[in-house]
Amino acid sequence: xxxxxxxxxxxxxxxxxxxxxxxxxxxxxxxxxxxxxxxxxxxxxxxxxxxxxxxxxxxxxxxxxxxxxxxxxxxxxxxxxxxxxxxxxxxxxxxxxxxxxxxxxxxxxxxxxxxxxxxxxxxxxxxxxxxxxxxxxxxxxxxxxxxxxxxxxxxxxxxxxxxxxxxxxxxxxxxxxxxxxxxxxxxxxxxxxxxxxxxxxxxxxxxxxxxxxxxxxxxxxxxxxxxxxxxxxxxxxxxxx
Numbered sequence: 001x002x003x004x005x006x007x008x009x010x011x012x013x014x015x016x017x018x019x020x021x022x023x024x025x026x027x028x029x030x031x032x033x034x035x036x037x038x039x040x041x042x043x044x045x046x047x048x049x050x051x052x053x054x055x056x057x058x059x060x061x062x063x064x065x066x067x068x069x070x071x072x073x074x075x076x077x078x079x080x081x082x083x084x085x086x087x088x089x090x091x092x093x094x095x096x097x098x099x100x101x102x103x104x105x106x107x108x109x110x111x112x113x114x115x116x117x118x119x120x121x122x123x124x125x126x127x128x129x130x131x132x133x134x135x136x137x138x139x140x141x142x143x144x145x146x147x148x149x150x151x152x153x154x155x156x157x158x159x160x161x162x163x164x165x166x167x168x169x170x171x172x173x174x175x176x177x178x179x180x181x182x183x184x185x186x187x188x189x190x191x192x193x194x195x196x197x198x199x200x201x202x203x204x205x206x207x208x209x210x211x212x213x214x215x216x217x218x219x220x221x222x223x224x225x226x227x228x229x230x231x232x233x234x235x236x237x238x239x240x241x
Contacts, residue, residue, distance in 0.1 A: 047220035098167030157188030
């Protein structure tokens with residue numbers, strides 16, 4: 001169960017308390033997130049909605065260790081990440097977080113296989129072990145037959161599937177999806193949402209997704225709304241559990 005009142009279980013997979021993020025713009029302080037509390041259990045699928053500038057992507061970046069909070073704590077699977085050194089945070093991120101981006105972020109000079117293999121190059125897996133992991137991830141997302149293709153040879157939907165394969169290849173603790181269907185047509189977007197839903201329901205993944213699309217948000221278990229850096233409500237999605 002997702003909670004935003006600070007009353008969640010201490011054993012929650014993701015536990016956020018008193019989270020603030022402030023940026024300095026000249027002499028002005030910009031408060032992006034303010035006193036945010038959040039508990040997410042393993043296997044949850046959470047959608048964050050809200051107007052531009054409400055702090056959605058900032059929150060995802062903080063949860064993924066790409067940025068550090070101005071105040072508060074973020075605990076993931078027992079690890080307090082807000083106080084980690086940059087070196088430890090990099091290693092933690094590689095092990096625990098799978099990122100899915102709106103614009104796919106594939107490297108154009110690498111094949112689908114090579115793009116998916118990239119996170120594994122930071123591990124001690126042998127080449128043969130890496131190949132098994134990559135082939136399995138590509139098969140799960142349905143593009144195993146495109147592994148030798150370059151991004152320019154793929155459709156947008158196929159590129160996003162490769163991006164998701166890259167996100168899951170190291171078996172991360174959770175997925176962070178920033179507008180994963182924002183650059184796709186409705187049919188391709190629905191197929192990507194079907195895939196994310198399958199990863200949660202069949203493979204037990206935990207997913208947190210930022211989206212502006214109410215139809216995409218309905219695929220999550222819970223929809224959380226951010227307004228001016230504050231979580232204002234939590235609604236069980238129509239298709240959620």
